[in-house]
Amino acid sequence: MARSDLRDVSLMAVTNHELRTPLAAIRGFVDMLQRRRAELTDEEIDEFLGVISVQTDRLIRLADDLVTLENLDDAALTVEHEPIVLVPALQQLVRELPDGGRVELRVSAGAPPTIGSDALRLGQVLTNLLTNALKYSDEASTVTIEAGAGSEGELVIAVIDHGIGIDAGERERVFDPFYRTAEGARSAEGSGLGLAIARRLIEALGGDITARATPGGGTTFRVRLPVNAAAR
The missing domain is CATH 1.10.287.130 (Signal transduction histidine kinase, dimerisation/phosphotransfer (DHp) domain)
Structure with a gap:
C-alpha cells in the first residue's frame, strides 16, 4: 500500500x-x-x-x-495577496479574542510596517496559535505575541506562552493531523487539527512555522513569512 x-x-x-x-x-x-x-x-x-x-x-x-x-x-485553497498594515492588524486580532486581555503585543522597531499576504489566512493561523496558548496556560499567566524581522528581512511572529509545554520529541509531531500530546489531551478538549491546518496555511503563504520551548517553561510557536508573498 x-x-x-x-x-x-x-x-x-x-x-x-x-x-x-x-x-x-x-x-x-x-x-x-x-x-x-x-x-x-x-x-x-x-x-x-x-x-x-x-x-x-x-x-x-x-x-x-x-x-x-x-x-x-487538494491544493484547492485560494490565497489572496494584499497589503497588510502590521500593527493595526495584530491589534485588531488581539481585541477580537475572547480572552484578549491576557495577551501582550510587542512589535520591534525592525518589524516590516506592511507585508503582502492573505489577511484572512494569516489571521486564522495567529488566532489558532493564540487561542491554544491561552487554553493551555494558567489563567493568571500572560501570552505574548511578538513581531519582528528575521535575518533575511522576513516577518517573524512568535506566540509565546508559559503553559504546559511540549516535549522536544513531540514538537514536530504536533503538526500532524489529529496528533495531541498526552498532557494536552488531559488539559483541554481539541481535535488535533488546528496546528496541521496552521502549517499548511503558512506554507501556502510561502512561510514556515516551528515550535520550540519557552525559557522557563511553556511553548513558543514561530511563524516566518516573506514580506511580499506575492513575489514568490
Missing part, C-alpha cells in the same frame, strides 16, 4: 473515532431525555441540553476543520 494510501486509512480511522465520541454523548443524552423526561427536573434537562449543545458545536468545528484540511491537501 502506498504511503499516501496508508495516511488516508490512518486519517479515516482517527476521524471515525473523533466523530464517534461526540455522537455517542449526544445519543446518550437524547436517549435519556426521551426515556426519563417526565422524572427529570428543569435543571437536569437544561444540563443535558447543554451537553448536547457543546458536543454538537464540537462536531461542527471538526467538520469545518476536516473540510479546510481536505481543501489544503
